[in-house]
Amino acid sequence: MTMRETLIAxxxxxxxxxxEKQLSQLERYHALLAEWNEKMNLTAITDDEGIAVKHxxxxxxxxNYYDIPQNARVIDVGTGAGFPGLVLKIARPDIExxxxxxxQKRLTFLDAVLQELNLDANLIHSRAEEGGQNMNLRExxxxxxxxAVAQLxxxxxxxxxxxxxxxxxxxxxxxxxxxxxxxxxxxxxxxGKVKSVQNFxxxxxxxxxxxxxxxxxxxxxxxxxxxxGKIKAKPL
Ligand SMILES: C[S@@+](CC[C@H](N)C(=O)[O-])C[C@H]1O[C@@H](n2cnc3c(N)ncnc32)[C@H](O)[C@@H]1O
Numbered sequence: 726m727t728m729r730e731t732l733i734a735x736x737x738x739x740x741x742x743x744x745e746k747q748l749s750q751l752e753r754y755h756a757l758l759a760e761w762n763e764k765m766n767l768t769a770i771t772d773d774e775g776i777a778v779k780h781x782x783x784x785x786x787x788x789n790y791y792d793i794p795q796n797a798r799v800i801d802v803g804t805g806a807g808f809p810g811l812v813l814k815i816a817r818p819d820i821e822x823x824x825x826x827x828x829q830k831r832l833t834f835l836d837a838v839l840q841e842l843n844l845d846a847n848l849i850h851s852r853a854e855e856g857g858q859n860m861n862l863r864e865x866x867x868x869x870x871x872x873a874v875a876q877l878x879x880x881x882x883x884x885x886x887x888x889x890x891x892x893x894x895x896x897x898x899x900x901x902x903x904x905x906x907x908x909x910x911x912x913x914x915x916x917g918k919v920k921s922v923q924n925f926x927x928x929x930x931x932x933x934x935x936x937x938x939x940x941x942x943x944x945x946x947x948x949x950x951x952x953x954g955k956i957k958a959k960p961l
Contacts, residue, residue: 728755731777735928741788741816750815750842751781757841758806761834767806778931784809785816787870787895790923790936795819797867802853802884803827803874807835809897810870814844822846823866825856854950857886864889864944872897877908877937878960882950885915888941893920900924901935911961916943 726734729752736743743751755776761767770779787809793799800823801810807824814822824835824846832848839846849856853874856862869884869892877896884894894917898904905922912919917939924935950956 726774728752728773728777731774731929732781735778735782735931736785738928739782739785739789741785743816747815750844751812753841754807754811754815754838755781757834757838761837765830765834767831767834774929778927778929780806780808781812783897783927783931783934784812784872786925786927786934787813787897787936788816789925790921791893791895791938793817793820793868796821798865799823799868799870800825800862800866800884800887802869802871802880802887804835805831805873807838809872811835811838811844811846813870814846815842818844823849823862825849825851825853827852852953853883854953854956857883857945857950862887864941867892869894870897876960877901877904878911879956881908881911881915881917881939882956882961885912885917885939885941886945886950888917890941890944892941894939894941896937896939898935898937900933901937905937912939914946914961915949916941916945918942 796819798821802825804810804824804826810824829850832850866887869887888894920940921938
């Protein structure tokens with residue numbers, strides 16, 4: 726099966742159905758990913774089925790569990806080659822998307838994809854914990870998402886500062902039971918509250934996944950996020 730056929734099959738029971746235009750955009754994204762991945766390390770998953778299921782469908786699982794309001798301001802922290810953020814933008818072009826990563830070369834790739842697909846997003850080259858202290862970004866997003874960046878206690882310190890009061894942070898995880906227990910204290914300190922945990926299997930034997938939804942119930946205290954050295958030395 727081609728990437729497109731696999732993606733259609735993998736998402737047939739999903740809440741959000743992709744249009745012809747969106748499928749073509751994802752095909753082009755796939756082609757650029759394969760092309761650029763030869764020059765720089767963007768993804769370890771390179772086969773068509775892996776890209777369709779473990780990158781594209783995995784990112785789209787968000788819509789199976791959560792309603793993202795129209796024009797929501799969304800930040801993807803540690804977006805890498807654009808997962809899940811850029812896939813969410815293709816599926817829902819109304820969202821106002823920010824893609825943040827500490828590696829410039831990944832943002833150069835994302836800029837090229839955005840131009841090719843004629844989509845807009847704000848690209849920020851920064852460490853997550855530095856951006857979280859920037860008053861133009863802090864507590865200014867409706868939703869922060871992140872996948873495969875850090876353990877949930879550290880990831881919460883990276884992501885929750887970006888979220889406005891009553892907004893959410895949704896972490897894309899494999900199985901996360903131990904991590905969740907270990908992060909409850911950090912989430913509380915940072916002004917969050919675990920609202921829901923969705924455990925499910927990706928289609929086509931793609932593996933177990935968990936989406937952890939954390940609501941911002943109090944402002945994040947000013948001292949968080951701390952500098953990288955402190956987060957590493959003394960994770961919450
Ligand atoms: C394993 S990749 C995951 C990329 C993407 N989210 C995905 O799921 O495919 C981790 C990404 O997070 C970025 N990253 C790690 N720590 C970061 C930090 N403190 N601030 C910003 N980006 C970070 C890395 O540069 C890398 O692009």
